[in-house]
Structures are given as C-alpha cells and as structure tokens.
Amino acid sequence: MAVKVLKPGLSTTVQDLGRPGYYHIGIPISGAMDRFALRCANMLVGNKEGLAVLEAVFMGPELKFSDDATVAVTGGELPPKVNGEFRATWTSFKVKKGDVLSFDFLKKGARAYIAISGGIDVPVVLGSRSTYTLGALGGHEGRKLAEGDTLKFGKGRGAKEGRTIPEKLRRGPGSPAELRMLPGLYWHRITADAGKHFLEDTWKVAPEADRIGYRFKGGRKIEFVDRVPPFGAGSDPSNIVDACYPYGSIQIPSGTEPIVLHRDAVSGGGYFMVGAVISADMDLIGQLQPHTPTRFMAVTMAQALKARRDRAKIIEKIRNII
C-alpha cells in the first residue's frame, strides 16, 4: 500500500489536523492550512476526517500507485488526471495498481488536498503526522516531498467512486478576499486614523506567503501613538517586549506590511499586533494566491463565534450528505 513520488510538485507536504500542545516551546500546531478542504477530502474517500493527506501548493505532484485506492482532491482547483485522463475535483475516484496520478495547472485557489483511502501513513510525532518543515519535524522525514520518495498509505475500505460535495458547499475566497478580524492585542498602539486606513485599504498578498505566515502589501503606512519605549522592547514604535503570537494574529513590523501568522506560526516575537483573523476565516487564507486583493473587516467576538458556528454547520451538513 504505497505511492512512489515521480515528481514532487512545488511544495507538497503530509498534513492532518495538527499537533496542539507544544506551542509553549515553539512547536506550532501545523496541519492543513485549509482544514475544511482536508476534512472534505477525507470524507470523500471514506476516511476519518482527520487522517493525513497531501497538501500541494500551486502545483500538483505526480504519484505512481503500487496498490488500488480511492482518491479525492479538494481545496484549490487543481484538476487531477489518472494516466492522463481527467477526473473531477471534490469527487472520489478509483486508482488501480500501476496507475499514475498527475495534475493539470492550478485554476483557482492556492492549495489542493489529496486524500488517499486509509490515509498517508507516516510516523506519528507528538500526536500528529503533520509536517513542520522549519523544525524538520513530522511528515515524511520532516520535509516536503522529493522525487523518488515512497509514501505508505493505510488499509481503508475506500468509498465508492463518484461521491461528491455539492458545489454550493465548497468554499473559497472571493475577490477582493475578505478576512474578518477581531481588533485587539496592541491595537491601542496605532492612531485612530491608522486603524481606519488599515480597514479601508485594499491590500495585496505579497510573494512572501507560506505556511508560517502571509504578508500583505499596498495599504497606507500605519502611524503609531507616541511613547517612551518600554525597557526590553526595542526602539522601533512597532516593537514590544517579545511575547506570544496568536494563530491568525496580524503584526505590522515598522507599520508597513501586515503579516498574518498561520499554521506553522513562529510562536512569539517582538512585533506588536493589531488583532487576529477569526478562526472561521483561517482556511480562506490558505487559498490566497500572491497578488490577491484582500480587505480586513473588523468584527465583534459575538460575530466571530457566530461565523464559527456557521462553518461547523456546513461541515455537519456535508457529513449528513456523505
């Protein structure tokens, strides 16, 4: 029960729902950037929702199967092909021993999730199979896939072919993408005007966007409230005494380019943050391509929790359909 990696793609890693519990020593949660897509991919092939899958960025890998399996591809629109023949995304299909799974060019989004029946079987490290490349931890030898790698997958009965998720339940970012955020943390460090500008301006995803964080460009410079730097913080107005960084937190080093930390976040550092993207919108960030126009929308805690419940309801609906 294995696949051989003929071509690795750009950056393909093994991910599941992550590795909570070690953030206090700098090991981030990791796991799929788009957890909704991961859950869907697993459900389509008949797996438990949290099993390990492949996360492919911008470009798909080429995989040769040594055994029969059921496969599904969700997330960004990366059309799969079996021996050169197209298969539908968000829909389960069969792969036979000796078949080659490859991919067409990415049509939409940024990350595709490739689930195989039985789940990718790499060793569980600190409770998860997710890859944390910066720490060379988990996944396949702690790194992205390379040509010639062999990945085992588990024994799963596999769902039947053609299991699908209705189009209206699939979710991707619009354009401009809207990321809801809860203002807080060090929001008081910036002027009232700067706060207005931050929310009014349309930002663009910068090329420096990865699993650690997404950088945004193009909005007006953020002005700070004057202060005497606190001991230990550093002299730049954007510096704080090094503190923890929440997942989704939005830091703006020197007031120029906001960075939203994601699943492989650095766990702390010395830059102030204006708040954090709400949990319901974290998946969307994983599907943003460079240059995507993006707006930040301030919401209240009540709205954030409602959005979270709405997301949970959609997953529940999909469970019922499947």
Added chain:
Amino acid sequence: MKIRYSYGGDEHIFVECDEEMSLDAFFKSLSITTAVKKAKIKGVTEICPANASFQIKFNPDVIKPSDLMKELKAIEKSAGKSKSKLKTRIIEIPVLYNDPWTNETLTKFRDRHQDPTSTDVEYTARINNLDGLDGFIKAHSGAPWFVSMVGFVAGLPFLYQMVERQRQIQSPKYLRPRTDTPKLTVGHGGCFGCIYSVRGAGGYQMFGITPMPIYDPNQKIKYLKDFMCLFRPGDIVKWKPIDRVEYDATVIAVEKGKFSPRMKDVTFSLEDFKKDMDGYNAKLMGALNGR
C-alpha cells in the same frame, strides 16, 4: 506593573503582565500560567508563558471566551499572592565566542547592520561601554540568565540576565533581518539573549556558537531522548566560555553520545535574589560546581 487582558481572535486570550521587561513581570507570568495549568480548565489547549506576558489558547466550542476571561482574572488574584519561589535547574552551556561561523555569516549581512565596520560583538561591547571582546565575555558569562520564554521556533530559549537593569547588555536587532543564522548561534536583541535552535532567518546580534544541540526532532542525542527540546521557561543558564579545541572536542563527544550537559536542580527565590543579586548568583553557580 499593570496587567492587561485582550482576546486574540476567538481562540486566544493574551495577557500582558507588564509593558516592560522585569523579573517581577516574568515571575507573574510564570506563577499565573502554573496556576492555570493546575486548574485544568476544560477547553484550554495551550498555555504559553512569555517574557512579561502569557497566552492561553482555547476551544470556544467548549468554553465561552468571556467565562475563560473571568476564570483567568480570578486565578490572577490568588496566584498573585503566592511567594515567588521556583523549583528549577541551572544548566551550563559551553560557548565559543567570536567564532569563525557566525563571523563568516555576519560579514555577508553587513549592509543590514547598524555598524558595517565592526563585528556584532565589537559593536555591542562599544555601545555598552565594555572593554572589547574580553570585557564583553566577562559581562556576558559572568552572571547567569533566566529562560524567560521558549519559542519563536522549536526549542529556542529567550534569556534574561540576572543582574540589575543598568548592568544589562542591550543591543538593537539588525536593521533588516538576516536570511541566515548558523544553527546554535548565541544571539542578542534588546535585553534578551537567545540560542538559535535551528538554522534560519534572524535579527539578533551574533556573539558566538555553542557545540551543544538544544533541539533534536529525531531524539537521537542522548540528553534529548526523553524530549526533543532541552529548555523550559524558568530554567537558569550559565555560559561557559570555551576555546576552539574544547569546541571541537565537544562536537565529537556529542556525536559519539558521550556528552551530557552539566545541570543541577535548584530552588530560586525572587525575594532572596533581590536582596543580594551577586551573592545569590554566586551560590547558584556554586551549586553547578557541586559546592
């Protein structure tokens, strides 16, 4: 010291014990987070103490954010009364100051530095009125340091030197972060020291390198078999200046599984420490030497 609470999105509560760094703020963060751990609150998934603040991650489907906020404030009230005593360890870390590897790296990034004509050690010695490399090494390794936070990347300790504020070494971060830092570089930014656990980007000044790994995801190194990260918040570090010969020998000893860091269990009392810092530090370092 004024404590400040904030939500970090719908899954975190962020608590700043103080805006500025001090041992008092650090101990406040440590004592509250220790009490939160003991309280075993349902829905809390991560408890992260930091230098002068801390962060709690929770599942809002299990506990309402406002309920957790109330509970944390109640815990702060009772934990605040506890004596600042800490059962911890003192660990000796060998360091080759002014080593060839960080010197080679810093040469590549001179255009990002405040003073392109000096090395990081020379620059930091000068702006802190220390007498060159020797004066710097004396100040840096002369008194122990607290691990006031572990993070940024896996197992990286932030270190705060246990001396009066006016004696603390301070230096700015690079003007623009470097894209490379050798693994196990001993760095410094603001008033904080650190050891880079993995190779990667970084903005701290680079002073030297330790031959002793502090993070091993494969858990093959003898003293990292139980857990892949060496440091915990509250550990005490004593730097031991070494020369190139000892550096090379230690690297080989680590490879052969023959090296164990020198460490001793100690109890630290903030009140006693404040009464006589140098005397207290001498006692701590004495414990390391079996005295």
